[in-house]
Amino acid sequence: MALPIPSRREFLQGTGALVVGFVLGGTAPSAGVAAPADGMGLAPPRPLIPGAVDGFIEIGGNGRVTLFSGKVDLGQGLPTALRQMAAEELGVSLDRVDIVTGDTALTPDQGSTGGSQGVKTGGMQIRRAAATARQALLQLGADRLKASVDGVEAADGTIRLRADPTRQVSYAALIGDRRFGLASDAKAPLKEPAKFTVIGQPARREDIPDKVTGRFTYMQDVRVPGMLHARTVRPPAIGADLLSVDADSLKGLPGSPRAVRMRNFLAVIADSEWGAIRGARELKAEWTAPTPLPEQEKLYEHVRATPVVRDEVLGEAGDVKTATGVKTLSARYQWPIQTHGSIGPSCGVADVTRESATVWTASQGTHRFRTTFARLLGLPAEKVRLVYVEGSGCYGMNGHEDAAIEAALLSQLLGRPVRVQWMREDEHGWDPKGPPQMLELRAALDVDGKIVAWDSQTWLPEITKGLPNIPLLAPAAAGLDQPQGESSGQVQQNAKPPYVIPNLRVVAHWLADTPLRPSHLRAPGRMANILANEAFMDELAAAAGADPLAFRLRHLSDRRGIELLTRTAARANWVARTSPKPEESAKAATAVGRGLTYIQYNNAETYVAMVLELEVERATGAIKVTRIVVGHDCGLAVNPDGARNQIEGAVLQSVSRALHEEITFDRSRVTSVDWSSYRLLTFPEMPAIEHEFVQRLDQPPWGVGEPATTLAAAAISNAVFDAVGVRMRRAPFTPERVKSALTSRQT
Numbered sequence: 001m002a003l004p005i006p007s008r009r010e011f012l013q014g015t016g017a018l019v020v021g022f023v024l025g026g027t028a029p030s031a032g033v034a035a036p037a038d039g040m041g042l043a044p045p046r047p048l049i050p051g052a053v054d055g056f057i058e059i060g061g062n063g064r065v066t067l068f069s070g071k072v073d074l075g076q077g078l079p080t081a082l083r084q085m086a087a088e089e090l091g092v093s094l095d096r097v098d099i100v101t102g103d104t105a106l107t108p109d110q111g112s113t114g115g116s117q118g119v120k121t122g123g124m125q126i127r128r129a130a131a132t133a134r135q136a137l138l139q140l141g142a143d144r145l146k147a148s149v150d151g152v153e154a155a156d157g158t159i160r161l162r163a164d165p166t167r168q169v170s171y172a173a174l175i176g177d178r179r180f181g182l183a184s185d186a187k188a189p190l191k192e193p194a195k196f197t198v199i200g201q202p203a204r205r206e207d208i209p210d211k212v213t214g215r216f217t218y219m220q221d222v223r224v225p226g227m228l229h230a231r232t233v234r235p236p237a238i239g240a241d242l243l244s245v246d247a248d249s250l251k252g253l254p255g256s257p258r259a260v261r262m263r264n265f266l267a268v269i270a271d272s273e274w275g276a277i278r279g280a281r282e283l284k285a286e287w288t289a290p291t292p293l294p295e296q297e298k299l300y301e302h303v304r305a306t307p308v309v310r311d312e313v314l315g316e317a318g319d320v321k322t323a324t325g326v327k328t329l330s331a332r333y334q335w336p337i338q339t340h341g342s343i344g345p346s347c348g349v350a351d352v353t354r355e356s357a358t359v360w361t362a363s364q365g366t367h368r369f370r371t372t373f374a375r376l377l378g379l380p381a382e383k384v385r386l387v388y389v390e391g392s393g394c395y396g397m398n399g400h401e402d403a404a405i406e407a408a409l410l411s412q413l414l415g416r417p418v419r420v421q422w423m424r425e426d427e428h429g430w431d432p433k434g435p436p437q438m439l440e441l442r443a444a445l446d447v448d449g450k451i452v453a454w455d456s457q458t459w460l461p462e463i464t465k466g467l468p469n470i471p472l473l474a475p476a477a478a479g480l481d482q483p484q485g486e487s488s489g490q491v492q493q494n495a496k497p498p499y500v501i502p503n504l505r506v507v508a509h510w511l512a513d514t515p516l517r518p519s520h521l522r523a524p525g526r527m528a529n530i531l532a533n534e535a536f537m538d539e540l541a542a543a544a545g546a547d548p549l550a551f552r553l554r555h556l557s558d559r560r561g562i563e564l565l566t567r568t569a570a571r572a573n574w575v576a577r578t579s580p581k582p583e584e585s586a587k588a589a590t591a592v593g594r595g596l597t598y599i600q601y602n603n604a605e606t607y608v609a610m611v612l613e614l615e616v617e618r619a620t621g622a623i624k625v626t627r628i629v630v631g632h633d634c635g636l637a638v639n640p641d642g643a644r645n646q647i648e649g650a651v652l653q654s655v656s657r658a659l660h661e662e663i664t665f666d667r668s669r670v671t672s673v674d675w676s677s678y679r680l681l682t683f684p685e686m687p688a689i690e691h692e693f694v695q696r697l698d699q700p701p702w703g704v705g706e707p708a709t710t711l712a713a714a715a716i717s718n719a720v721f722d723a724v725g726v727r728m729r730r731a732p733f734t735p736e737r738v739k740s741a742l743t744s745r746q747t
Helices: 008-013 078-090 118-145 171-175 208-213 273-282 296-305 366-377 400-414 424-430 473-478 526-543 548-554 559-571 640-659 712-724 735-746
Strands: 057-059 065-069 097-101 152-155 158-161 168-170 228-232 242-246 258-262 265-270 284-287 308-317 327-335 347-352 357-361 384-388 418-421 437-445 451-461 504-511 590-600 607-617 623-633 688-694
Touching (some): 078 097, 118 158, 118 168, 118 171, 158 171, 168 171, 228 273, 228 400, 242 258, 258 400, 347 400, 357 366, 357 400, 400 418, 526 548, 526 590, 526 640, 559 590, 559 607, 559 623, 590 712, 607 712, 623 712, 640 712
Parallel strands (some): 228 418, 623 688
Antiparallel strands (some): 242 284, 347 357, 347 418
């Protein structure tokens, strides 16, 4: 039996005959009342005045401090660092500070979480608010103690007399359960680094014990009373239209599954999760079969042939057209389409009534998507609440927002809470991807072996200006109005090399389109850009007959960069010589090599250097990374232990992306939809990681989450050349590609 396609008005009014096989019953929660999630009751909304101290900080009658952060934790330990920053400025112990994150009814809008901005921007906003609060408490305490402000100090949750610390008054007595009523003062004096007792000290992450013992509540674990389970039914081809649905194909299945359709958006609803899974597998539907994708083997030809919308000069100095040298090199580097590869497939839970909506989501941008969800649901923004719950893996905008809006649309239609859980094939097949990239570089060396000219071009999908969010799958399939365009992050960043080159030109060719829906993937674009720049630097060093470290230092002027690169090389016991390695091991079955890379993130922030050692098995082309020494200077590291944790995670993920990860597709859809066809780095492949960590307590914090992600691909490429003398310019560096390069070199 075919299901009728409703109009937008019918959908919102709930009069369309969308559901087959059951009768709606029961009552939805009353407007504005959120159902608890697995015992997690939701606090009532609180007034949020932009820039107000009270938006970030509350001090309870029991003396505990609660922080409210619009930035969220993606597993990087951000809440611990934010609590440290507030504890330091307020003069309280860390164990007395709690935090709420990413709840649009409770936390201020600090923008989406990403770009290593959690501490750099979000944390500094909280720190300023805490400093403002401390100044207010000092005045309140001085008044209560009948002293001057200069005669009192903040310590251990009290204001006390400097001359007689036994005379004190607690924060709870001064302002417990009341509001400050102050704007955060950008000029409020921050605590001096010499007096730090919390910032800069290693702090225990409260989430780790539950995560390693399986007790942590991820988004995938959220349950609300009375909810239904749903699975979205995907078409056999991207862009396919739904022709018909056979609802009778669900009869007799467990969990009473029933089909729900809105134009091309098709889902199965059931009373149990297994019922939804079985129903989605068994439902018979007829679709059109378009072929929207290029041939994968011709992907980069397709990229090169895509119409260019505009050119943008990303960096320019001198005149590359007239600069000449004694030796000229050119190279082309290619980066594949990659998925986020989240360990837990995306999930969303929603409870939508006629008057309001509560959505539990692992979105990195709850405040941004609140407006989007309100528009799609036809509700006022103030009646839509997005509640952040950490997802099992993300680092970029994957499918979390898609799963959440699918749950919200279904919940609005059915008048019941709905949980949408993606399957593995949904996650790999339908999450938005990091786009393919291609870079072409030319450079010239003078007689002294210095770079006199550098010309770089990169082809990137055009980023739609003003696009509020990545276009979502369900609204597009359902025919709902949403902004159209592409969002893939600042993929052009770090295309400009960090070196002093007298004649330089770096141009981005912004393309009209890209295969597969793009979005932000951790350190968007930087891995490809650094692969090209840093591998090409090694090519130039080899052409100049120079040691790779010495060659870079000759072209660097930034003192912090020079210091970090030098310290990292020393830590790795770097021995000056040219690459490739001398031929004494040419006959060995396994060749050993080293690679060096360096960046300043976004050419203006965190410095990272890396020395990587690996083995190449000549017979198979298999690469095994054995040791990585990573140098890191992010300025102020609020929690050094957490920073090291993030650096290691970033490095391991980038090794995985460099060696294994590549989306495959046919002319209709993604075909790498499981862990066999989309490989990740495994535990036996983990290298030893050492740190050369620079702590600068007197400097601003620049962030840790993304910068170390960018170097491994270039370091591996350079180390392979050092080991066996072949250049790897197309990622991932699979055994087949390495073996092919070795064979080509021999012939």
